[in-house]
Amino acid sequence: MNSKAFHQDTINKILAADNEISDEVNVRTASAPFQAEFPYERDSEAQVTRREFCNFLFLTSSALFLGAAGFAGKSAYDARSPRTFTPAKIDGAMSIEPGSALNFAYPSEEDTAILIRDTDGTYAAFGQKCTHLSCPVYYSQANDRLECPCHNGGFSSKTGEVLYGPPPRPLDRIELETINGEIFAVKREVRGNEG
Numbered sequence: 001m002n003s004k005a006f007h008q009d010t011i012n013k014i015l016a017a018d019n020e021i022s023d024e025v026n027v028r029t030a031s032a033p034f035q036a037e038f039p040y041e042r043d044s045e046a047q048v049t050r051r052e053f054c055n056f057l058f059l060t061s062s063a064l065f066l067g068a069a070g071f072a073g074k075s076a077y078d079a080r081s082p083r084t085f086t087p088a089k090i091d092g093a094m095s096i097e098p099g100s101a102l103n104f105a106y107p108s109e110e111d112t113a114i115l116i117r118d119t120d121g122t123y124a125a126f127g128q129k130c131t132h133l134s135c136p137v138y139y140s141q142a143n144d145r146l147e148c149p150c151h152n153g154g155f156s157s158k159t160g161e162v163l164y165g166p167p168p169r170p171l172d173r174i175e176l177e178t179i180n181g182e183i184f185a186v187k188r189e190v191r192g193n194e195g
């Protein structure tokens, strides 16, 4: 019997052996052609020793620990680092009617915001994401406040403070400046629950 026929014979025996656990020798013999194509460097690689398993656990847990520590360190560093802002003109701000609002973004396109022009002509601006679960808030002229439709949250249109509902903290505050007759956003501040 040539070696190919021998392997096929062994495979057939393994497949035909109902209710029998094929032992390692049979499986290795049957898989010999595949072992030849994808060889092990040494026999001991067929099994993981206790020492190798412990080393593996140590290395993976060390890597996880170092990764988590690095991530926490970077987050703490970022939180302490003062963020720098570039003033950005809010297009169309001067032309909105008192008692109305305008959506814009600051400082990046993802940082949605809302500019409110009060009935007395003064301006205020806040982040547009509700501090509960990030639904967008809108300006209710009838109630002169910012309202979140998702879970009935409400914020002051003058300060961004929570008036009612589930939001846990005020809306982000955006500082404004008038430069050469135009309204500019100059800073965005995430606020905690100072109350």
Ligand code: FES
Pocket (backbone or CB within 6 Å): 130, 131, 132, 133, 134, 135, 148, 149, 150, 151, 152, 153, 165, 166, 167
């Ligand atoms: S997301 Fe605004 S109240 Fe829930």
